[in-house]
Amino acid sequence: MSFKAPFASTTDWGIVKVGSGISVTDGIISTAGGGASLNYGFFYDTTSQTNPVANEINTATFNTIGSNNQVTVVGGTQITPDNAGTYNIVFTVSLQKTTPGAPTITSIWLRYNGVDISNSRQDIETPNQIALLFVTGSYTQAMAAGSNIEV
Numbered sequence: 001m002s003f004k005a006p007f008a009s010t011t012d013w014g015i016v017k018v019g020s021g022i023s024v025t026d027g028i029i030s031t032a033g034g035g036a037s038l039n040y041g042f043f044y045d046t047t048s049q050t051n052p053v054a055n056e057i058n059t060a061t062f063n064t065i066g067s068n069n070q071v072t073v074v075g076g077t078q079i080t081p082d083n084a085g086t087y088n089i090v091f092t093v094s095l096q097k098t099t100p101g102a103p104t105i106t107s108i109w110l111r112y113n114g115v116d117i118s119n120s121r122q123d124i125e126t127p128n129q130i131a132l133l134f135v136t137g138s139y140t141q142a143m144a145a146g147s148n149i150e151v
Contacts, residue, residue, distance in 0.1 A: 039083050042066030043073050051106075059111075060093070060151040078148035086142050091151050095133045097126040110139055111150040117141065 043062040051058050059077045070082040081087060095106055109121035120139050141149065 039070040039081055039085060039087070041068035041071030041073070041079060043068070043079065060091075074148060077150050079150070080146060080148045081143050082145060084143065084145045086140060087149075088138060088140050089149055090136070090138045092134060092136045093151070095124060095126055095130075095135060097128075097130050100129045103127050108135065108137065108151065110141070112141060112143070113147050114150075 043065055045061050045063045047061075047063065049058070049061060061076045062073045062079075063076065065073065071087075072080055072082070074080045079089070089110060091108075093108055097104055104126045106124045106126060107121055108124065110117045117139070120137075122135065122137050124133070124135050126133060143149070
């Protein structure tokens, strides 16, 4: 793979188009006002979350904010952007089946403003008894300012 040189300049935008609040000075790309241009959030929970009732909705909670810019957690479960845009939601869940028996199916899906997102569901089969199983998912969603995603 090759890229057009230069990466970006004031006369030739290469692979980054200069303008609309993005500028290049001596090869350094910056945003208008020097602020961060990306909306992002890194959130996690340090407690064990159980599934007390099978076949019921159990929303993941977040008790820790890592780093974030213009995205917050509201009510412990709702990942909420301050700005409208298209967001890539990436999550990792660790599953543990502590009782022996037949394999179990765990379904993980995303909810947008309290409504299940079609085609976001992942079904994971946990075997007889397992110490820990890590599951990662990624989903792209257009979001309005103040809306929310839940896992």
